[in-house]
Amino acid sequence: xxxxxxxxxxxxxxxxxQTATAISTELIEAGxxxxxxxxEGLAEAMLEIGRRWNAGEVFLPEVVAAAEIFKQCQxxxxxxxxxxxxxxxxxxxxxATVKGDLHDLGKNMVGAMMKTAGxxxxxxxxxxxxxxxxxxxxxxxxxxxxxxxxxxxxxxEQRGVIQALEEAGLRxxxxxxxxxxxxxxxxxxxxxxxxxxxxxxxxxRVALELAGSERPTx
Amino acid sequence: MxxxxxxxxxxxxxxxxxPFVIVGERINPTGRRAFAxxxxxxxxxxxxxxxxxxxxxxAPVLDVNAGIxxxxxxxxLVRMVKLVAxxxxxxxxxxxxxxxxxxxxxxxxxxxxxxxxxxxxxxKLERILPLVKRHGAAVIGMANDERGPLPDPAERLAVARKxxxxxxxxxxxxxxxxxxxxxxxxxxxxxxxxVVLETMRLVREELGVNLICGASNVSFGMPGRAELTATxxxxxxxxxxxxxxxxxxSREMRMATLGSDVLLGIDRYAATWLRTLRAEQxxxxxx
Numbered sequence: 001x002x003x004x005x006x007x008x009x010x011x012x013x014x015x016x017x018q019t020a021t022a023i024s025t026e027l028i029e030a031g032x033x034x035x036x037x038x039x040e041g042l043a044e045a046m047l048e049i050g051r052r053w054n055a056g057e058v059f060l061p062e063v064v065a066a067a068e069i070f071k072q073c074q075x076x077x078x079x080x081x082x083x084x085x086x087x088x089x090x091x092x093x094x095x096a097t098v099k100g101d102l103h104d105l106g107k108n109m110v111g112a113m114m115k116t117a118g119x120x121x122x123x124x125x126x127x128x129x130x131x132x133x134x135x136x137x138x139x140x141x142x143x144x145x146x147x148x149x150x151x152x153x154x155x156x157e158q159r160g161v162i163q164a165l166e167e168a169g170l171r172x173x174x175x176x177x178x179x180x181x182x183x184x185x186x187x188x189x190x191x192x193x194x195x196x197x198x199x200x201x202x203x204x205r206v207a208l209e210l211a212g213s214e215r216p217t218x
Numbered sequence: 219m220x221x222x223x224x225x226x227x228x229x230x231x232x233x234x235x236x237p238f239v240i241v242g243e244r245i246n247p248t249g250r251r252a253f254a255x256x257x258x259x260x261x262x263x264x265x266x267x268x269x270x271x272x273x274x275x276x277a278p279v280l281d282v283n284a285g286i287x288x289x290x291x292x293x294x295l296v297r298m299v300k301l302v303a304x305x306x307x308x309x310x311x312x313x314x315x316x317x318x319x320x321x322x323x324x325x326x327x328x329x330x331x332x333x334x335x336x337x338x339x340x341x342k343l344e345r346i347l348p349l350v351k352r353h354g355a356a357v358i359g360m361a362n363d364e365r366g367p368l369p370d371p372a373e374r375l376a377v378a379r380k381x382x383x384x385x386x387x388x389x390x391x392x393x394x395x396x397x398x399x400x401x402x403x404x405x406x407x408x409x410x411x412x413v414v415l416e417t418m419r420l421v422r423e424e425l426g427v428n429l430i431c432g433a434s435n436v437s438f439g440m441p442g443r444a445e446l447t448a449t450x451x452x453x454x455x456x457x458x459x460x461x462x463x464x465x466x467x468s469r470e471m472r473m474a475t476l477g478s479d480v481l482l483g484i485d486r487y488a489a490t491w492l493r494t495l496r497a498e499q500x501x502x503x504x505x
Binding site: 102 | 362366406408439
């Protein structure tokens with residue numbers, strides 16, 4: 001079984017979607033815990049690909065292709081995860097790329113990793129205006145809201161969303177995390193965000209920390 | 219159709235029968251942490267250096283962007299524009315998403331600037347176009363709107379059409395509108411190149427206006443970035459691209475644009491091409 005998980009990771013590195021989905025199906029049908037397939041197979045492979053990306057060993061098209069295969073495999077594993085009662089954390093996360101910004105690669109990656117870590121993720125998409133984020137926070141009552149911005153011109157919108165949450169009286173009801181290439185720890189502090197992460201694995205760590213101090217949602 | 223930009227003593231003309239115009243992209247803190255830290259700390263020396271280096275490399279126009287999260291953009295952009303105008307005599311492309319910063323920078327700039335940018339969004343059109351008109355500037359119109367990035371070139375054309383029309387309503391002639399067909403990252407979307415090139419062709423055929431785009435975005439996350447971006451610009455030129463916000467320090471970029479000038483018979487008898495290569499050779503012999 002460990003060899004199978006290894007083969008699943010290798011299939012992701014090789015960007016071989018057919019093999020990766022076949023192995024995922026095989027593992028689930030063989031009754032392997034879906035949590036293990038997610039963590040030790042898929043998530044570990046994506047972490048490794050993230051490391052290779054940061055090190056300049058793989059390039060953007062490869063990261064995008066791997067993320068696509070990850071999603072296909074996740075879709076195979078998810079029903080089994082839910083059927084098994086799931087080992088979800090009971091914490092909800094709302095994510096969005098802020099208004100004016102069309103970059104969603106990083107956000108999608110963080111969303112996928114959060115899901116794998118057991119969060120219930122609601123992705124509002126990209127170019128999302130502050131009022132829609134406020135509305136989602138009101139309706140879904142998430143533990144965390146994650147705001148992504150990739151342009152220096154759209155990063156200020158993260159502050160806009162925090163202000164909109166304050167005006168709606170919801171700021172204290174939710175933890176706000178910010179990220180994106182131009183975003184820094186200083187900026188996060190300056191706008192009063194609760195968390196910042198420079199990459200997806202770190203985002204999951206920070207989210208778990210923030211969630212740890214909160215009661216599960218819903 | 220020809221767009222004229224001007225600094226106090228120099229005019230630059232953008233048009234299909236003119237040498238390709240590279241708008242130098244490097245005075246921009248986005249993704250450059252050291253540069254951003256120095257200028258937000260009040261040290262504008264890197265701005266001066268980038269202005270000189272880009273103009274020496276042949277950039278006829280420079281983009282100036284002061285977008286640093288948390289910084290006072292109005293004040294910073296004004297100081298940067300003043301410094302660049304003192305340092306080099308080329309027209310500027312004033313780049314901000316903040317109306318107040320655009321307004322303040324246009325007010326201190328002596329020349330005909332290019333404003334970067336307006337989109338097809340209603341509120342943006344109504345805020346930016348009067349500003350462009352009042353200062354006699356030209357403007358970049360990005361072919362997207364509140365719907366976000368449009369996957370269909372025909373939809374992008376429709377936004378471009380709207381921007382050109384609305385500019386005319388504000389008394390800005392089509393010559394002073396450059397359409398940006400939106401170059402997305404080909405490493406993230408395999409169709410990004412085809413879509414932007416097709417948009418260029420449609421805009422040229424129907425509107426005939428000049429086209430500009432942030433070319434470097436195409437090659438983000440790829441090895442061989444300089445080569446890929448230069449290839450994109452050369453291909454774009456065949457379907458209507460007449461200028462690009464790009465890196466003039468990239469030899470690949472300079473050669474691609476100068477080469478296309480030769481191949482289209484714009485650089486007559488390859489005078490500029492030969493002068494450039496002879497200067498390189500001479501510099502190489504000295505070094």
